[in-house]
Amino acid sequence: MRGLWNTEHVKAAEARLLARTPEGSLMRRAAFGVATVALELLAGRRRVGLLVGSGDNGGDALWAGYYLRRRGVAVFAVLLSPERAHAEGLAAFRKAGGRVVDKLPEVDLAVDGVVGLSARGPLRPEAAEHVAGVTAPFLAVDLPSGVDPDTGVTGGPFVEAATTVTFGCLKPVHALADCGDVRLVEFGLRPELPGPDLMELEREDIAFAWPVPGAGDDKYTQGVTGIAAGSATYPGAAVLATGASVLATSGMVRYAGQAADAVRARWPESICTGSITDAGRVQAWSVGPGLGTGLSAENVLKYVLEAGVPVCADADAITMFANNPDLWDARDPDTAVVLTPHDREYARLMGEDVGDDRVAAARRAAARFNAVVLLKGNTTIIADPGGAVAVNRSRSSWPATAGSGDVLSGVIGSLLAAGVYPLLAAASAAHVHSLAGELAANGAPIPASSLMAAIPDAIRSVRAVTP
Ligand SMILES: NC(=O)C1=CN([C@@H]2O[C@H](COP(=O)(O)OP(=O)(O)OC[C@H]3O[C@@H](n4cnc5c(N)ncnc54)[C@H](O)[C@@H]3O)[C@@H](O)[C@H]2O)[C@@H](O)CC1
Ligand SMILES: Nc1ncnc2c1ncn2[C@@H]1O[C@H](COP(=O)(O)OP(=O)(O)O)[C@@H](O)[C@H]1O
Ligand SMILES: [K+]
Numbered sequence: 001m002r003g004l005w006n007t008e009h010v011k012a013a014e015a016r017l018l019a020r021t022p023e024g025s026l027m028r029r030a031a032f033g034v035a036t037v038a039l040e041l042l043a044g045r046r047r048v049g050l051l052v053g054s055g056d057n058g059g060d061a062l063w064a065g066y067y068l069r070r071r072g073v074a075v076f077a078v079l080l081s082p083e084r085a086h087a088e089g090l091a092a093f094r095k096a097g098g099r100v101v102d103k104l105p106e107v108d109l110a111v112d113g114v115v116g117l118s119a120r121g122p123l124r125p126e127a128a129e130h131v132a133g134v135t136a137p138f139l140a141v142d143l144p145s146g147v148d149p150d151t152g153v154t155g156g157p158f159v160e161a162a163t164t165v166t167f168g169c170l171k172p173v174h175a176l177a178d179c180g181d182v183r184l185v186e187f188g189l190r191p192e193l194p195g196p197d198l199m200e201l202e203r204e205d206i207a208f209a210w211p212v213p214g215a216g217d218d219k220y221t222q223g224v225t226g227i228a229a230g231s232a233t234y235p236g237a238a239v240l241a242t243g244a245s246v247l248a249t250s251g252m253v254r255y256a257g258q259a260a261d262a263v264r265a266r267w268p269e270s271i272c273t274g275s276i277t278d279a280g281r282v283q284a285w286s287v288g289p290g291l292g293t294g295l296s297a298e299n300v301l302k303y304v305l306e307a308g309v310p311v312c313a314d315a316d317a318i319t320m321f322a323n324n325p326d327l328w329d330a331r332d333p334d335t336a337v338v339l340t341p342h343d344r345e346y347a348r349l350m351g352e353d354v355g356d357d358r359v360a361a362a363r364r365a366a367a368r369f370n371a372v373v374l375l376k377g378n379t380t381i382i383a384d385p386g387g388a389v390a391v392n393r394s395r396s397s398w399p400a401t402a403g404s405g406d407v408l409s410g411v412i413g414s415l416l417a418a419g420v421y422p423l424l425a426a427a428s429a430a431h432v433h434s435l436a437g438e439l440a441a442n443g444a445p446i447p448a449s450s451l452m453a454a455i456p457d458a459i460r461s462v463r464a465v466t467p
Contacts, residue, residue, distance in 0.1 A: 001205050003196025004170045004391075007117050007149045013192035014168065024088060026187055027056060030167040031063030031089075033185030034111065034141055037165050038068060041109055041139060049104035050077040051130050052085055053114040053145070059086030060141045061113020062093045069096035076101045080114060080127055103133065110134045112159045114145035117171070122146045122156025137162035140180070143173045152176025152379070153356040169193060172359065175200045175391040176379055198359065198389050203465045206428045210459060211418035213250045222251030223417035226282030227270075227410060228300050229289040230259030237290025237315070237406045239266045240448055244410030245286065246270060247455040248432070249418050254279050257291070257300070276303050284310040286413025288317030289406040298327060305330040305337075310416040312426075314340045314409035321369075322348040328369070336422045337371040338412055342405065346375060359389055372422045374412075376405065380430045382423060390427035392434060399437030403448030408433045411455065432458045 005013075018026060038048060050065050052058040062085070065075040075098045079085045082100075094100070104110065114127045123131060123146040131138075131145075138161045143149055146158025152173045164179040168189030174182045175198060213222055225245045230238020238259035245253045246267050253270045255263045256279035260272040273279055276299075285304035291297045293316050301320055304311050305327070313321070318341050321327055331337065343354045346365065354361045358375055362383035365373040375381040378397055382390040411433060415425035432455065439461070440446045440454035 002200040004172050004175050004198040006197045013189050016192045029187050031060045034064035034165045035067035045108035046073050047107040048073050048075045048109050049107035050111045051114050052077050052079050054081040054084035057116030057141050058113045059089040061111050062089030065098045066092040066096045069098050107136045110136045110138050112138050112140040112145050116142035128157035140164040142166050147173055147177045149173045151357045172198050198391055200391050201427050203462045206431050207463045209424050209428050211249050219252045223283035224252045225413045225417040226285040227255045228287040230257050231292045232258045234290030235259035235262035238263050240403050240406040241289050241410035242267050242270050244407040244452050245414045248411040248414040276300050284413050284416035286312040286409045288314040291316040293320050302330040310336040312338045312409050312412040318345045338422050338426050339371050340374045342376040372426050374426045382427045384423040392430040394434035396438045398441035401448055407448055407452045
């Protein structure tokens with residue numbers, strides 16, 4: 001698991017660390033890290049340009065320029081606010097033979113030291129103009145300027161970084177936005193930090209969480225998944241959700257609903273019935289995709305909420321909660337619920353748009369409904385009502401295709417049935433789902449059924465990291 005910390009916590013921790021380290025030593029350590037990565041990226045080429053802002057981020061860039069000069073690299077710096085440039089950094093840079101220029105010449109690598117942790121808003125026009133004039137790849141200091149450190153939002157021009165070197169710990173921007181290849185320079189900050197504000201699961205975590213049957217298991221002991229999805233109008237949603245569930249874990253899947261014939265025909269291993277009341281016992285329900293929102297769909301939702309097992313509620317189930325909040329009354333407060341809205345469903349459910357701060361939005365919904373909320377998108381946010389938040393960034397957007405969400409809800413249902421902790425179930429499912437999309441697509445569009453079919457490949461790929 002990779003932890004990420006909000007600027008508020010990073011700044012407080014840095015202040016404590018600064019108080020007990022010699023003045024300037026942290027900045028020089030940070031800058032040395034930037035210079036080391038720059039040399040690696042230069043691979044023998046010899047011209048670097050610095051864009052230097054008015055704060056310590058600019059100071060880092062100037063000190064990095066100093067270290068690069070000492071290695072014989074030609075370094076040019078544009079000072080965006082000459083009178084406020086970091087004084088010691090600038091003096092050292094000049095003394096080492098760095099050149100201050102009005103406009104960057106042709107360089108092999110550009111260092112973005114415009115703004116760092118104190119950044120607010122997009123690049124200002126002058127900085128934006130200099131950035132636009134650069135053709136070389138950007139190495140961002142701490143974070144790409146113009147991107148909000150805590151939300152990853154860009155509201156105008158920003159630096160498109162090929163590489164980012166950050167210090168002490170990762171910040172939300174590194175998981176929420178594209179920062180290129182992110183490198184971390186350690187300098188002893190971790191002991192000063194509280195628990196992380198966000199986390200990003202790594203393959204090891206997911207491999208560890210993913211249920212694997214043991215010698216003593218049979219089809220029942222692994223947890224039976226129930227799928228309550230699809231309708232005469234939308235049988236496909238049932239086929240996709242059930243199939244995803246069949247492929248995600250071993251054991252058994254029961255399907256209940258109007259698409260029983262279609263599901264049975266495609267997934268002979270599933271146990272299908274037309275009516276939810278005949279479904280038999282399950283250890284978790286996945287409810288909602290293609291279900292409809294009429295009275296009979298409401299009764300299905302009530303039935304699964306009353307079953308006393310974890311529930312993944314998606315699509316029409318979310319719309320029903322939005323239309324009729326009394327449906328929540330069917331739930332025992334101890335029953336774990338995972339809600340999986342996309343932005344429009346979120347707006348319906350919460351009566352407000354998601355807004356720029358997606359993490360805060362997911363947290364609000366999780367607290368309001370006492371549920372794990374998985375907010376879909378290229379970057380999926382998974383918030384636990386206890387306050388923990390996981391982030392999954394998809395490496396491609398191919399999963400943005402009709403029916404892809406039905407697949408996700410089937411995978412989550414399977415993990416819940418296997419007893420995986422809901423936040424971990426939702427975050428692991430999101431990871432495997434996006435990986436399946438990437439593997440299946442392999443550079444070309446795919447239907448959701450192909451994404452579903454690649455679930456075993458994605459699980460294999462994740463599990464391949466375990467010894
Ligand atoms: N505090 C520490 O312990 C360390 C901090 N370090 C560096 O210090 C940085 C933070 O430095 P500061 O707090 O001085 O602040 P920054 O360097 O992030 O920026 C502050 C200045 O940028 C200007 N600014 C804000 N938004 C802007 C925008 N959109 N466009 C253009 N200019 C904008 C502000 O007017 C302000 O003067 C970190 O990101 C990191 O690079 C490193 O040296 C490591 C140690
Ligand atoms: N741009 C994107 N990049 C990567 N994944 C995406 C993107 N947009 C959506 N997704 C993922 O695709 C799925 C879409 O779900 P959803 O909107 O419910 O589709 P549907 O209702 O058609 O099944 C979600 O898992 C979501 O996270
Ligand atoms: K920067």
